[in-house]
Amino acid sequence: MLCKELIRKLSEFLDGELGPAEAEELTSHLEHCEDCRIVVDTTRKTIEIYCDTEPVSLPEEVRERLNRTLVERLGLNLNKPSRLL
Amino acid sequence: MSDLIPKGIEVEQGLTLRKSNSDTRLMLTQLENETTLVAEAQAGKAEAFVTLLNQCNKYVFRVALNITGNRQDAEDVLQETILNAYTQLGGFRGESRFYTWLVRIAVNEALKKVRKRSAERQVSLDEPVETDEKSLMPREIEDWGDNPEKRYAQTELQQILTETLERLEPQFRVVFVLRDVENFSTEETATMLGMSVPAVKSRLLRARLRLRERLNKCFKKGLNGALQRANSEAL
Numbered sequence A: 001m002l003c004k005e006l007i008r009k010l011s012e013f014l015d016g017e018l019g020p021a022e023a024e025e026l027t028s029h030l031e032h033c034e035d036c037r038i039v040v041d042t043t044r045k046t047i048e049i050y051c052d053t054e055p056v057s058l059p060e061e062v063r064e065r066l067n068r069t070l071v072e073r074l075g076l077n078l079n080k081p082s083r084l085l
Numbered sequence B: 001m002s003d004l005i006p007k008g009i010e011v012e013q014g015l016t017l018r019k020s021n022s023d024t025r026l027m028l029t030q031l032e033n034e035t036t037l038v039a040e041a042q043a044g045k046a047e048a049f050v051t052l053l054n055q056c057n058k059y060v061f062r063v064a065l066n067i068t069g070n071r072q073d074a075e076d077v078l079q080e081t082i083l084n085a086y087t088q089l090g091g092f093r094g095e096s097r098f099y100t101w102l103v104r105i106a107v108n109e110a111l112k113k114v115r116k117r118s119a120e121r122q123v124s125l126d127e128p129v130e131t132d133e134k135s136l137m138p139r140e141i142e143d144w145g146d147n148p149e150k151r152y153a154q155t156e157l158q159q160i161l162t163e164t165l166e167r168l169e170p171q172f173r174v175v176f177v178l179r180d181v182e183n184f185s186t187e188e189t190a191t192m193l194g195m196s197v198p199a200v201k202s203r204l205l206r207a208r209l210r211l212r213e214r215l216n217k218c219f220k221k222g223l224n225g226a227l228q229r230a231n232s233e234a235l
Helices: A003-008 A010-014 A020-032 A034-051 A060-074 B018-029 B034-042 B046-068 B071-091 B098-117 B154-167 B170-181 B186-193 B197-219 B225-233
Strands: none
Touching: A003 A010, A003 A020, A003 A034, A010 A034, A010 B197, A020 A034, A034 B154, A034 B170, A034 B197, A060 B071, B034 B046, B034 B071, B046 B071, B046 B098, B046 B170, B071 B098, B098 B170, B098 B186, B154 B170, B154 B197, B170 B186, B170 B197, B186 B197
16 A cells, blocks of 8 residues: 555544455555554544534623523523523 | 554554543434424424523534634624524424534534635635645654643643634635534535535545644644744744
């Protein structure tokens, strides 16, 4: 396998979507190609770092503003416990 | 040969740490009382609609923030998504999860914002799939060492990630956000964006490689703190 073939199949490899034979061929290439090992590892790390990002909480004043707008525009009559956001 | 593989480099197929995003996966598969709440909301019970929204809002906001790269735009997107969802609720047939349906609305709203803000050419998701393999080949190949993200404070890291993602072209960014941040499947992503599965795969590969290349400037091994900061500022 050539390096460019590995790059073309990189996503499918990282997503576990390659068949056994292709995965084996790619793994075998990685055993002797340090550059490709680094690319695989750092691409995997890139995905994992973004995967770990937490959802962002809205600041209270933004929540209040959004709630007011939504209640007005939707015409909803909500009790405090059912407030949006 | 396997003893040549440095520590921390795994050559097995697949990602090993995706479990850290398990709360998102929970959202996608186990929205509490979804069927009942959707039926009640469609029958006009506002509290049911609100209960559904409250299980999804922060994730929808994250999608909006990651696609627009702008907090004010993300707030607007969240608001428009909720308003649209309420008015279109009658048309929801349960063919997808409620959360997927909501994200689809959010993605459309977020892309409207991006298109409007962009002074460059129109952002189109219908552009042909790129086939130039030469441009795929990584230029910077350097080891990052173990846990490169830990060399940064949390807020600094968040800033690097946000700015790096923001600089990615919108047609790649939206695919990366849905597949790798929100963990939607390739098929779900393709359906949401009205694209083919091969087109999603092609853009995802390019998005991953471009982000890797740009993060390399911050994460490569051997950089000291000051240089790391200078690199992140230059992003």
